[in-house]
Amino acid sequence: MTPLPPEFYDAGVIDLARRCIGKVLVCRAEDGIVAGRIVESEAYRGPEDQAAHSRNGLRTRRTEAMFGRPGTVYMFLLYGMHWAFNIVAGPPGTPHAVLVRAVEPVSVDAGSIERMFRRRFGDAPVTRARLAAIGNGPGKVCQALSLDASHYGADLTGPRVWLTDGEAGPIGRSHRINVGYAGAWQHRPWRFFERGNAAVSVAPRS
């Protein structure tokens, strides 16, 4: 449960996206701590990357956190509906960030997985399919872990949200998902995932 040191985030964004796979994202909420092992991530590398919110150096109230220190949290609203969680990468001042696209629930106390499940599915019966779908998408990650606007700009050294060490299986990579608007940048292999993991959001999965 010990937070990874600040130096972990002081790396190139592509490298950080790869090294986030297998690490455990831990969130402290009012009703207890919950956690998910990161199984899918994507790197966004503004200002040149035309898929990034910070493309062309775009700096607004929304993107401001991307220009902050490595290890800062960047939250944004997807389609006006769902929150997405991102980790700002180094070097400082460059608007780079890693999107966490999927997590696998991790038990940190007797009720932690139950809490994540209920946030996602309410009173629905527990099934294998629903368990695998607790965090298999960027919006679902935030719903399961209760990540929202209040986490914007938070520091990943804790105490509210942090990363702790974890192991990863074989790592695959692909183009990023749903960035068809980004011209040639849409083809960059900047998505990483744990091969064969059921909680990875969409194909390609292996």
Place this chain on the structure above:
DNA sequence: AGGCCGATCTTCT
């Protein structure tokens, strides 16, 4: 398993 659709809101044209 896969396609279409509506929800909902920030940012930009």
Place this chain on the structure above:
DNA sequence: GAAGATCGGCCTC
């Protein structure tokens, strides 16, 4: 006015 780093429901195959 439109598009988007999405999701879940409903439909057809």
